[in-house]
Amino acid sequence: MPKLSVRNLTKRFPVSGGPSMTALDGVDLDVEEGEFVAFVGPSGCGKTTLLRIIQGLETATSGEILIDGKPVTGPGHDRGFVFQQYGLLPWLTAAQNIGFALEAKGIPPNRQGETTERVLATVGLKGFGDRFPHQLSGGMQQRVGIARALAIEPEIMLLDEPFGALDALTREILQNEMLGLTERMGKTILFVTHSVDEAVCLADRVVVMSPRPGRIREIVPIDIPRPRASLGEALRDTPEYVAKRHQLWTQLMDLV
């Protein structure tokens, strides 16, 4: 049984004084346990909407989401979400932002510290717990967002363009860390990106989406053997990487 199934999912947003806008139209997808699936597509093709519905932040107009075969009715601690922007509460420190998720999960304050320390160390932010978001760089803020999602020990991680607003160098560093992290933990991951590079580096499969209405155009398997983290920069020289990157580029160009 797939870990996560998206079944014939449709989402329409009401538009004042006009016909409703179809953000997702009949999306079907199965994701296996431990699989890393990346979503690419022109902006407005419904990537964020799909992730938000899976997280339970939005309700589908029709269709359903199944986790371990059971329908999803709302948010849950089995899913950890990483937001693209404004993902941290600016009035809480890094540690308090992580504590927020732990408290929401019902973990008492005296048992939060250890987990907080551990996940901060995991994302390379040991010792930064008492910094407020504005005292951290954009890259560090996103790491805190990832640490917070990890803290609740979800079965599925949902990341919406987590590195989208970062500069190229920071982005590449975080990509490599993400690769190491996911290969160590083996979690099921859904990852939205607008970077074909990022998708090919990280994913087992890349879902290409097309806009108006949002549909799955193609699902491309990436057969670069794991662990890829150890390859370092050489990863981008493998024939599979070069071929898949080219294939995805061509498809995206057709869509824009």
Place this chain on the structure above:
Amino acid sequence: MQQSAQASAVSKSADEPAAASDPNRQRRRERLLQLGTLVLLLAVWEFAARDANKLLVAVPSDIAVATWELLLNGELFSATIDSMSTFVLGFIIASVIGIVIGFAMGTNRTVEVILDPYINALYAMPLVALIPILMLWVGIGFLAKITIIILFAVFPVIINTVTGVKNVDRHYLDIGKAFMASRLMVYRKIIAPYALPYVASGLRIALGRGIIAMIVAEFLTSISGLGGLIINYTNAFETAKAFAPVLVVALLANALTILVQKVEERFGRWRRR
């Protein structure tokens, strides 16, 4: 060793004064300018009013002497305690009521729809007009004064709290939803901190209106406190003594405003860049 440390200290101080002390010197010059203007103003007042009717106009030196007298005989002190205890209690009650009603209106559309017209109408109207009728109901004592202060102070707190609560960024509410925060957590950790600057500016407005209410109440209900001193000494044509409580009210209003600002800054630390 010592020499080199000294040398580096010297070279440092030679590099930096232009950058470090210029804003300081600038600020000192501005303070001096303000102080000079004040002295000039007081001097002009002193000399211009020297020959005027003492019953109608007091000069700064007379006011200083009168203030000193009222300080020594304890009159000013006890009037200040009287006024402030009433004011602080009224202000705290108004703040609590204002924040609670503001939260209720900001988070519950039904409550907002029901209360909004009254809140806005009462905020806009000259509440002094209500005081005589109010006195029929609650008398002219302590209760009357507290009621008047609350009435004047509560509406800006409500209105600003509602604005803050309703403006909460959707992104922040999504965080609460995604991680399944309880309703109480969403209130405490998302809505309240977000609304805090709005509430604080409501409190600042409430402070000013509350002080006005305090003085008006002391004029119109049972004559007491600082407002009472002003009325009594004016009626007795002891104009210089009437100025002393005015001075105290002015100082208190400014001190309290600064206090609210400090509290706001303390809670808004996360915003400082």
